[in-house]
Amino acid sequence: MKRYVAIWFRHLLTDRELLRRPELAGEPFVLAAKQRGRMIVMASSSIAEKAGIVTGMVVADARAVLPKLIVLDYDPSIEQSLLTTIAEWAIRYTPLVALDLPDGLILDATGCAHLWGGETPYLKDIMGRLKTSGYDVRAAMADTIGAAWAMSRYSRAFPIIAPSGQMAAIMPLPPNALRLPGEVVEKLHKLGLYQIKSFISMPRPVLRRRFGQIMLDQLGKALGHVHEGFMPVQPLEPFQERLPSMEPIRTATGIEIALQKLLEKLCTRLAAEDKGLRQAILKCYRIDGEIKQVEIGTSGPSCSTGHLFKLFELKIPTIEPALGIELFVLDAPVVEPMPAAQETLWNLSSGNKKVAIAELLDRLAARAGSEVIHRYLPAEHHWPERSIVEASSLEDQPQTYWRTDQPRPVELLANPERIEVSAPVPDYPPMVFRYKGTVHKVKRADGPDRIEQEWWLSDGLHRDYYLVEDENGNRYWIFRLGHYGDDHNPDWFLHGFFA
Known part of the structure; x- marks a missing residue:
């Protein structure tokens, strides 16, 4: 059975201002923006709210009520970015956290609460940490998003609704708790229907005729009869493992133990599905809200716990635990089917050697970077x-x-690269050539080896390549572009170096 947590930040933006500007503590203030030529209150601090200053009020009227009111500018882009930051922090409680704009979060807590010892300590820990961080919050847990949302905003009762208990829980709440449009709520009030229990038992055709389909949809969402969409801020990876820590981890040894456990669980799942990962990300959630992460990649799909641990082990020293890490998450965003055992790799005859080379390349890439490792195959072109x-x-x-x-x-x-040469003609190698200001006397030479371009690409000059050795024993690969002729003095180029 699904379980959801709805969190309501009663004064989200003003709480943020208090965190940024501690000097506002104890002072009534609001955030305001200009609308239709007038300054309108967009968010009110708890002190200002107690004095009767509410959202939507004209600032001039608010100052008449409270002359010492402080007015700050409202930034409409802050709400979503701030909620997104808090949502990413809340991923330590569940991998699925969604925004509930403008001032809430929805957590899919299914199967998560037992890690904290039950639903009560789970919810208590969430609210306690948010309140300690400076946010005035209310929260509730229920089988449906609609019921959890309603209880968090309109009920002072125990915030955890027993499974299948959402109908009894929302009965005494006002119609606004169903997230109905204002005109529907107004119509209900005109009819004297001030609580959900006043109309929840009415026949569905009557409700639809009087209040529209929206009434049935919102009731259905609260009761669990209608599915409600859920869009997490970070989509759940198909291959992900999580490991919360009862005590903050501050040592490299502790991180290694957590990583080993995560890899064992992840690799067991991968092996059962004949898959291997090509990329893995270890995210470490610190108690100060920071997220530290390291990433590895492999040259081929792998589900070897030992090999993957060695790759991560090289990067563990870069993880700064600070006050401690309370949650480890291991993601495998790139997963591929494991290939059937093959008998050749480059010029090797053993599949075991293939695995050994692949793991060696992975370790080299982890140390020096993947950009230093290259493998080349022949292409259908003549020019080298x-x-x-x-x-x-x-x-x-x-x-x-x-x-x-x-x-x-x-x-x-x-x-x-162009060089200057002194060479007999027509088909002899050079006797002397100058490269980057240094003169090389040719002692030995072999060639020519003629290479032409493909006719469908170009009908230009051919190349005659020579392998030459200078007086110091250094060997070079040089070529002449075209023939010597009455009207043509060909250019010479250096193209490579032999061992």
Whole structure:
């Protein structure tokens, strides 16, 4: 059975101002904005409210009631951003928290309260922390969002409604508790219907005829007969594990133990579905409201607890626990099916070697960054700088084969660099070449190896490549662009370095 918590921030914006400006404590103040040429009260502090200053009042009238009233500017963008921040903090109590604009939150607490020892301590902890943070709140728990919302705003009774007890709970409440439009509430009052129990037992056709379908919809939401949509601020990851801590965790050892437990649970779920994660995020919710997180990635799907723990272990020192961490959440936002065991990887003959190499690459990426690791496959182009393509994973297979039996340099320049040469003609390698101001005398040479472009790409000049070795034993891959001729003196380029 579903259980929801509705939290009402009675003075959300003015409480925020008090937190930002402590000097306002004890002073009556409001937030106001101009509407139709007049300044209107948009939010009133508790002190001003007790003096009769309410939302919607004209500021001039409010000052007539309370001359020492302080008026501050109202920012309409604050409500949603502030509620979103509080909602992200509340994720420590449930993974599903939704905004209830303009001044509330809705928590899907299904299956969460037992972690705090029951619904009463669960709700008490939520309200206690919010009140300690400076917010004046009321909250209630029920089977439906509508009933929890109604009880939090219009009832002073015990805020936890027993399962299936929403009808009895909302009976004595006013019609406003059903979130009805103002004109419907006004019509009910004109008929002398001031409590829900006055009309809840009326025949449904009568209610629809007199008050419209909205009456039946809102009643149905409160009683659980009509489904009410719920949009959490952070969608629930299909593969997520949570671990609350009864005492704040402040040590690296404690973080490691929590991580180990989360990985064991997550990997067990993944293995049962023949899946592996490609990305994992560990979020640590601190008691001061801050969220610290670290992230890992893998070169292929993995559900190995030991391997994933080693990747996270490198990043645990970056997590600052401060006063302590009270909730750990492990998300796997990128999950893929585990591939069938394969017998080759690059030129290896064992599937076990494949796993070992994949895990080694993951550890290297965790230490130095994934950008330092590359795997290249042949591409269907003749010119060397175009004949390779970077693979996205270890599972990628070549679509063609390397089309040469000639040696290739271990370092290939992305763009060939021009050099000055002295060479016999027509097809001899250079005797001397100058590269970046340094003269190299060629002692040995091999070639030429002619490479032309594909005819459908270009009909330009061909390249004649030579492998040359200078007097110091350094070996280079150079080429001549085109032939020597009466009207053509070809350019020479250096394209790579051999070991």
